[in-house]
Amino acid sequence: MTATIHSIPRRAEPSLQPLMALVADGMNSVNEVILGRMQSRIPLIPALAGHLIAGGGKRMRPMLTLASASLLGYGGSRHYKLAATVEFIHTATLLHDDVVDGSGMRRGKQAANIIYGNPATVLVGDFLFSRSFELMVEDGSLKVLKILSGASAVIAEGEVDQLVAQRQVETSEERYLAIINAKTAALFAAACRIAAVVAERSEADELALDSYGRNLGIAFQLADDAIDYDSDASEMGKDQGDDFREGKMTLPVILAYARGTAEERTFWQEAIAGDRNSDADLAQAVALIHKHEAVNATRERARYYAQRAIDAIAAFPPSAAKSAMTEAAEFAVARRY
Template sequence: MTATVHPIGAVRAASLDPIVQLVAADLNHVNAVILDRMQSEVALIPELAGHLIAGGGKRMRPMLTLACARLLDYQGSRHHKLAAAVEFIHTATLLHDDVVDGSGLRRGRRTANIIWGNPASVLVGDFLFSRSFELMVEDGSLKVLKILSRASSVIAEGEVDQLTAQRRIETGEDHYLEIIAAKTAALFAAACRIAAVVAEREEAVEEALDAYGRNLGVAFQLVDDAIDYASDAKTMGKGVGDDFRDGKVTLPVILAYARGTGEEREFWREAIAGRRAGDEDLAHAIRLIERHDAISDTLERARHYGRRAIDALGPFPAGRARSALVEAVEFAIARAY
């Protein structure tokens, strides 16, 4: 790591401002595409899609596409539609996830499924997936289409894998990392990789950006897992302990269960099975997680993947774009503090 890259855990507060400022002009074009392509003569579609798209999301994934294009000094405009396609894929998965999870809050607002119902949320999610593929086809690159369509199928596989692991306390750390590599990291990786394709760079560059995005995605999800047991609804933008009540076996639970006494493990078996899901049970779960350092160790793993993401940027020249991508990693980790 060179002196131009400050390490994860530095005292200075990390921020998304550098990447936001780097891609501001490009992001305006992307937002225009998003606004245009979410329109429909069926009024419910733009109404429901707009509720989520305008709901305070950071546009992290499309910003990564734009920032990676800047890193490669790409001068064209193909990445605008493709970044919009990435955001549509992400938004569609959120709509479907909220239905599967029965979520009531997303980014501090009521979820679309609570307002309009599950059928409408699923169908509008399908509409946004379709729009994303229209944008890919318009780009005309079979390689881009392959990368993003593969990411879409991997995300779906990851979601199904998580669903089958739900309420199964025996889910191990390796299996869980496979789940989040699919359901979260795959889109981060694809969002970064397609920048190298439109910039017509060699395979090694594609792989470096893929590694950056993939490791950032894993770190991002691990931090989310930690936050669910170490934050409040205002900070998270969702209900406190949603993962616990849904019986999701995330890394803090996996670590606390593995390190627990026989009595503690029995509690986890009962809780993840859904038989102990009240407020007192959640408080007890948090105490056990803290007792066994499961939050701090989850965050240490997140920092490990964050460092791997930053290392993947090593071959690229120092400058504003690389610094912004490094700080995006640091911001992803810093959300937990």
């Protein structure tokens, strides 16, 4: 990365609380839509969907839709269904991801695929995708439909690209950033941008919110990468070392491999190929990552993108929404879970 990394002026402990307080009333309306639209005459569908949806996730993406609408002074109600749409898209991708990855935990409890099996998990993910498109069509805006459907396609491309890159130890930092821009940041960007569409604001405002969401999404994913090698399962809500055992070339590994000795590179080649995945091997991987300051470097890159997110909304007038969105970017980097 060629850009200069700037540190965000740090608060004592950045929090999501201002963002959550800002959108609390609106999220009640969003949750009503979510609970209503995940229902089905087939009992397994709401049971499986509810296992994940009620599982205590941060709900960052729908909250960002509501916060962006607040930033723009939007007083209508269209954004409630659209925020639910964003959450359905996100939940569907999580269900599919857990099947692809063979994950054992999600949000601190057993992943849905472990309880209900892979076929049901995939199909309920498909159901939630379908519900999301119903909600898009109901909104009636072709522009909103284009933004959200386009993001859904990009997310799928990013997931496939990550699958192709899996166990490829020579994956570059540039390639990895392209993957997370697609699989994570695209939905953050869309979640924010659609607020400007429903508020009938300018293309410049749309692009500013798109940039905020995209950079926040990259920062969020990079922080996740760091957390996987710097926290335990009780903090993360998933098994420590999942990325390592799945052979994922996340940024801490990419940096540790690039900075490693010939002997260390041999370890990484064997580990990423799947030949070294014991607890002792994970401990060695964590030690090498910390030896080469790869977690700290990953968090520094996350701070760079978080600052870009903050800069993207700099032109909007001061407000509770702007302040909450700024602190949300700080929180994305500083969090431990």
